[in-house]
Amino acid sequence: MNDIPDDVLKKAAAGGLESFEAVYKSLSGFVYNVAFRVVNNRQDAEEVTQEVFLTMYRRLKDFRFESSFKTWVYRITVNHAINYGRKASRGKNRSFEYDDEMQVTVTPGVVEAEIEKEYVNTVVEKLLGAISPEQKACMVLRGMEGLSYKQIAEILEVNINTVRTRLRRAREILLSLRKKVEYERV
Amino acid sequence: MNECRKFRDVILTDYLDGELDKESRERLEAHLSVCTACRIFAREAKEQLGDSFKEVRPEPVPEELWRNIRGRIEAENRTRDIAGEILERVFKPFLRPQLVPAYIVFLVFFFSGAFVAHNRIKLVTEIEQGRYLMSTLGEEASAEGLENANLGTAIEEYFL
Incomplete structure (x- = not known):
């Protein structure tokens, strides 16, 4: 996440749309990607991203600049994504199947490393569909953002051991599924 | 293990x-x-x-997303402006220092009227309660009178 100058933030907090656009440009990549990994669907990720930025625009005027802006943004993003993910997965059975979508088409001229990357992407996308939104949020903040357990606990406003438990359970599921993928791939 | x-x-x-x-x-x-x-x-x-997430390629943000967000913010701002304008138009003529004595007189009348009305309601309620009690007691008294009259007659009849 890029650092945004304080004066830009203050202008955005006062309602300046041009400054808020600068805030958006700096954060949209992070917000959209976290949302996408948690809700696991592009259309829903767009919806979550819109809600996150609207919430930020409305609440920025109440933001106390002595606390961490990054933590604030992480919290809004993850909470929106988890709530959206929960609603979307209500009634759905979280499951994982190795299917044809996971077969990556070999395009002539594309090097093997690219194919492998494409495969990893598809597998991660599919694997994330098998765990809960809360577990996904922990996995994304740790795996993609590289945050410490303490930072994740602060963002999610939970105990540090809850973060450990969510990560452990998610990894137990992912480990068994990955073994299945590797086995079926061979 | x-x-x-x-x-x-x-x-x-x-x-x-x-x-x-x-x-x-x-x-x-x-x-x-x-x-x-x-x-x-x-x-x-x-x-x-270990590294499965680090290898994940970031998803590109759809270009139309900012347009949608900006559109929604502008719509919200417009609604807020209109609401503010209406409130200002309705209440601004009444927010003048010259009108303060009139407001004070109005408030005095309003509260004294409310006080009188409250006491009146209280008085009416008390009267109604009194009437009810009177009528209930009256019924009981007449019933008792009747029973006594009957008993008196029966005893008289027995001894006679």
Whole structure:
């Protein structure tokens, strides 16, 4: 996440749309990607991203600049994504199947490393569909953002051991599924 | 076996994420040096889970997203402006210092009127309650009178 100058933030907090656009440009990549990994669907990720930025625009005027802006943004993003993910997965059975979508088409001229990357992407996308939104949020903040357990606990406003438990359970599921993928791939 | 379970929980969390302190790390490594099953588990966990997220390609943000957000913000601002304008138009003519004495007189009349009305209601209620009690007691008294009259007649009839 890029650092945004304080004066830009203050202008955005006062309602300046041009400054808020600068805030958006700096954060949209992070917000959209976290949302996408948690809700696991592009259309829903767009919806979550819109809600996150609207919430930020409305609440920025109440933001106390002595606390961490990054933590604030992480919290809004993850909470929106988890709530959206929960609603979307209500009634759905979280499951994982190795299917044809996971077969990556070999395009002539594309090097093997690219194919492998494409495969990893598809597998991660599919694997994330098998765990809960809360577990996904922990996995994304740790795996993609590289945050410490303490930072994740602060963002999610939970105990540090809850973060450990969510990560452990998610990894137990992912480990068994990955073994299945590797086995079926061979 | 129970000990292995605990170590595997640590492998899946603090060990993979490099969050172990020196002492715990040494304890785990000592266990891994003697337990083949846990050593294999740690290696597999590292291979299978270690870097999968770091290799994930970031998704490009759809271009139309900012247009949609900007549109929604502008619509909200417009609604807020209109509401503010209406409130200002309705209330502004009444917010003049010259009108303060009139407001004070109005408030005095309003509260004294409310006080009188309240007392009046209280008085009417009390009167109604009194009437009700009177009528209930009156009915009981007349019923008692009737019973006494009957009893008197029956006793008289018996002794006679």
